[in-house]
Amino acid sequence: MTMIAALPMYDLPELKETTDAFWTGLRSHISAAGVVGLPEELTRPSDPYALWRSRDLVFAQTCGYPLTHDLKDQVRYLATPCFDAPGCEGSTYRSLIIVREGDAATKGADLAGRIAAYNSKDSQSGCNILKHYLAGQGITNGLLREALESGAHRQSAKLVKQGLADFCAVDCVTWTLITAVAPAEVEGLRVLDLTAPAPCLPYITGLERPVEDVAALRSGLAAAFSDPALEEIRERMFLSSIAVLDEDEYDVILDQELAAKLSGWAQVA
Numbered sequence: 001m002t003m004i005a006a007l008p009m010y011d012l013p014e015l016k017e018t019t020d021a022f023w024t025g026l027r028s029h030i031s032a033a034g035v036v037g038l039p040e041e042l043t044r045p046s047d048p049y050a051l052w053r054s055r056d057l058v059f060a061q062t063c064g065y066p067l068t069h070d071l072k073d074q075v076r077y078l079a080t081p082c083f084d085a086p087g088c089e090g091s092t093y094r095s096l097i098i099v100r101e102g103d104a105a106t107k108g109a110d111l112a113g114r115i116a117a118y119n120s121k122d123s124q125s126g127c128n129i130l131k132h133y134l135a136g137q138g139i140t141n142g143l144l145r146e147a148l149e150s151g152a153h154r155q156s157a158k159l160v161k162q163g164l165a166d167f168c169a170v171d172c173v174t175w176t177l178i179t180a181v182a183p184a185e186v187e188g189l190r191v192l193d194l195t196a197p198a199p200c201l202p203y204i205t206g207l208e209r210p211v212e213d214v215a216a217l218r219s220g221l222a223a224a225f226s227d228p229a230l231e232e233i234r235e236r237m238f239l240s241s242i243a244v245l246d247e248d249e250y251d252v253i254l255d256q257e258l259a260a261k262l263s264g265w266a267q268v269a
Contacts, residue, residue: 003058006043006051009201010061010173010237014181018236025230030059030220035213057206059217065124067202068253076214077247078203079221084240087172091243092197095125095169097133098160099192105167108137108193116147117156117165124198124253125171126153132256133169133195135263142264154178154185161188169195176238196256199249218244 005027011019020042027038038058045051052062053074061081062071080091087094099105111134119126134144148165150156156168157178172194179186205217224230225242234240 002056003037003039004043004051004054004056005039005059006045006048007061008045008048008051009063010177011042011044012177012181015177015237018233022224022230022233022237022239025227025233026059026220026224029223029227030217033216033219033223035216035220052204055206055208057204058209058213059203059205061201061203063122063124063201064198064250064253065122065128067204068250070122071204073207075204075207076209077250078205078214078217078244080200080202080243080245081225081239082241082243083173083176083200083238084235085173085176085238087175087194088200089197091199091245093125093200094172094197095129095133095195096172096175096191097167097193097195098157098170098175098189099167100160100163101188101190103166103190103192105192108133109139111137111167111192112139112143113145114166115145115164117150117159117168118147119150119153119156119168121149125174126156126169128253128257128260129195129198130169131260131265133193135260135265136196140264157185157189161185167192173200173238180236180238198252198256199245202250 007019023042031038043051052060052071082091087096105111118130121127148159150159153170153174157170159165160168205214221242
């Protein structure tokens with residue numbers, strides 16, 4: 001069996017070498033903790049769901065929305081990374097509501113009648129929390145002019161910058177990473193508001209991974225997050241610490257979805 005590892009959620013092209021270096025260090029610590037046969041290189045999948053569901057999966061990161069929906073009871077939760085990025089607190093993160101700098105909006109309620117961009121319908125940070133936010137601002141389904149599915153947070157921000165959309169919700173870690181590696185992309189944009197928090201994007205392993213491997217993976221993660229030799233790499237990825245949560249803490253995502261549905265938001269469009 002060939003094991004698979006991937007870190008697809010914050011794997012910006014500009015950070016490929018950094019992400020690869022993080023895996024090299026993490027792999028060393030996980031191996032030292034007792035997991036054998038780890039892949040030397042990360043897989044960069046075209047179909048993340050196929051990867052997440054693979055029997056060969058040893059380590060990956062997913063979004064909280066798939067964890068609580070399509071991947072429910074199909075993967076094992078490992079741990080939650082914590083980030084040193086504006087909008088993060090402890091093991092939680094928020095999305096940023098992004099508009100153009102010249103936009104007259106001063107509050108979320110001003111977005112009624114506008115065009116939204118969102119990355120994908122299975123995204124907590126770009127779609128689910130956006131519906132929750134709009135509902136909290138008194139903007140119910142039908143009060144937007146249009147909603148455009150962009151395919152990625154960076155593309156959502158680009159649509160806003162180009163004037164093809166008026167606002168979007170972007171994961172605060174993604175926004176911080178883009179600001180660091182491609183600052184020109186965020187020029188002309190500003191943060192209007194922050195959404196409610198949810199647990200950060202979880203690390204997972206395959207459902208059939210032995211219990212002893214789960215313990216070893218967590219031990220390796222803890223070692224990697226405290227390894228001084230990896231400090232510079234963690235800083236470039238804005239990683240600060242690791243937490244093992246009660247998986248039920250991710251149910252806040254379901255609560256946010258329900259609150260949006262009760263306000264009429266079955267879909268973002």
